[in-house]
Amino acid sequence: MISPEKIMFTLALGCCGLATAGYLLSLLVKKVALAKASTWILAAGFLFLTVNLIVAAVNSGGWANFGSRHFLSVYAWAISGIYLGLQFKTKTRILGAFIAPFILLFLITAAGQGSEKSLVPTPWQGWFMTFHLVLAITGEAIFVLVSCAGAMFIIQNSLLKHKKLGSMGRLLPSLGDLDRINHLGLLWGFPLLTLGMICGAVYAASFWNHLWTADPKVIWAFAVWVIYGFLLHQRLAINWKGLRMAVLSCAVFVLFLLSALLIRFCFSTVHRFI
Amino acid sequence: MIVLVGLNHKTASLSVREKLFAGCEGKTNLLGELSAIDGVLEILHLSTCNRVELVAAAEDAPQVLAALRSFLVRSGNLTEREAAACLYGYRDEEAIRHLFRVASSLDSLVMGEAQILGQVKEAFRQALAGNFTGIALNRLMHRAFRTAKRVRTETGIAANPVSVSFAAVELAKKIFGTLAGKKVLVIGAGEMAELTLTHLIGNGAEEITVANRTVLQASALAEKYHGNAVGLANLTEALSDADIVISSTGAPEYIVTAEMVRQCLRKRKNRLLFLIDIAVPRDIDPAADDISNVYLYNIDNLQDIVDENIKNRHREALKAEQIVEEEVAQYSKWLKELKVVPTIVSLRNKAESIVRMEMIKAQGWMAKFENGDREKVEALVNGIVNKILHAPVVVMKEESSEFNSQDIVAAVRQLFRLDD
DSSP, rough: OOOOOHHHHHHHHHHHHHHHHHHHHHHHOOOOOHHHHHHHHHHHHHHHHHHHHHHHHHTSSSSOOOOHHHHHHHHHHHHHHHHHHHHHOOOOGGGHHHHHHHHHHHHHHHHSSOSSSSOGGGGGHHHHHHHHHHHHHHHHHHHHHHHHHHHHHEEEEEEEETTHHHHHHHHHOHHHHHHHHHHHHHHHHHHHHHHHHHHHHHHHHHHSSOOOOOOOOHHHHHHHHHHHHHHHHHHHOOOOHHHHHHHHHHHHHHHHHHHHHHHHHHSTTTOOOO | EEEEEEEEEETHHHHHHHHHHHHHTTTHHHHHHHHTSSEEEEEEEEEOSSSEEEEEEEHHHHHHHHHHHHHHHHHHHHHHHHHHHHHHHEEEEHHHHHHHHHOOOOOSEEETTTTTHHHHHHHHHHHHHTOOHHHHHHHHHHHHHHHHHHHHSSSSSTSOSSHHHHHHHHHHHHHHHHTTTTOOOOOOOOOHHHHHHHHHTTOOOOEEEEESSSHHHHHHHHHTTOOOEEEGGGGGHHHHHHHEEOOOOOOOSSOOOOHHHHHHHHTTTTOEEEEEEOOOSSSGGGGGGGGGHHHHHHHHHHHHHHHHHHHHHHHHHHHHHHHHHHHHHHHHHHHHHHHHHHHHHHHHHHHHHEEEEEHHHHHHHHOOOOOOHHHHHHHHHHHHHHHHHHHHHHHHHHHHHHOOOOOHHHHHHHHHTOOO
């Protein structure tokens, strides 16, 4: 018999696939109504994924015992949750065309992972570890959103500068809304990542008796933190706005994505969960 | 039968339209006079700055068409030459199609404008209030509104602005998202600048500053929109505060230089800046467009957007025409079927009266029936009658929607002796 957890995951995956197709189609036919419908489908997928994670938490006796599948599901859940939350603040439905493929990618990768293999080795499990994971994942998910909004900003800016608004320009959100996402994303994402890293460091101090571990993933996360902190500082103190922030957010994200993949496949790390 | 007589901006000059408009508006009981014309069953009068039209449900279309045409000639004091050149008359499907096209704004001066539908609705409301419409026109007008709604929602005919000032507002929305709380600086006081300003205010822009060579001239416009007036000497300062700048002075040189924009951008903390230069020669240095977070549009750029949008509307109009055709076909079918309705009603009445009479006759022998048996017999008889009548009713409707219903109606009336 198929478990309720599996059913919920499959439904979430299906909804996300459908929403991604809808979003991409809306870009193709340049109709925002399709993107609106896709947002509702994504919202349904988010609900299924929420139920899936709750059931998984009950089954495995807590968040800390999550397997690799759940780890990736939490990533997808956080990105879609933040994106859907943003829809209350800004009219940026079409942003989904950039976000949904990421969510789908996480879920497809999750589907290929086992749920049995525990994410965190048993001796490491605990509340601090849970906080560390959830906060770090949420912070990183917000940065995914920020960079997608940045990519859209670059396209929209180019259309407006070249006086070629056209149907694509009309479909994409306004520059003001996209810049606001950048502002909100940095403002919320940075503190969450900071807290996540503090939790990790405190946990490492209690477990290994030192705050800092020369682990590639830790160095990578620290670099992410420093650069996003720098962007936030420039935004708030030096008033960097608009195109410059959009370009930097995208560039930084691509750089981190590539380095994360490099670490995953070329280095040995204590954060090798997937 | 539906007939339509009138003139519009395509067929008549402004002076002719004015004469007819004044002639019709001058009549206190226009619809009353029109409904008194022989053969007019229902009537409606549509009058806008671009058209005067009469729509009627009539018994004899050619006769009513001629009568309505003479009425318009008399009312507008038109010469026979003017009438021949300007007035058009349509009947049946042509009249229905014309009305649907008018309501959908396919026949408007600015295709896709929304105002015409409101004017058609008002014309219908007035006719309805005076009891000058009946089943045919009521249905026709509701179909016209439905057609207009479909055209607006299913095509992009009204999607994009086709005036320079609205195009500027659309761009402002694409830059800022919402215009609520946005500050507007108007340099100079041209008519187009004021029109654009009005649209921006209508969309939420709030703080207005007017800059001019003489503060006195600026004050007049500023007061009108509850804004501030400044001289050109304070332009850099005003520029630092503004989000949207509309410039339309007659100055031969640049009023706003790229350097001024660069400097003010620092002061305004790199917030996005939208510059609209509708002056010829230009007021704003084109180099300002190269600055990041600054978006400069001149009159040619805005006109290009408008031209593109007009082309789009014409493309969308083809889809709209298809919708109009579908709706015309549906209404025409209904109207034709309407002709057989009195015969169907007579047929049913006759059948019902026969059943009633026979049930009264049978009361004697049905008296011994037990509870509910009488109702069962009555239901059985009604069922049989309905089944028998079903085929002739359906055939009459089908025939009427495809051919002239006169022959089949005459045959049914004779067969069932409906006129006895």
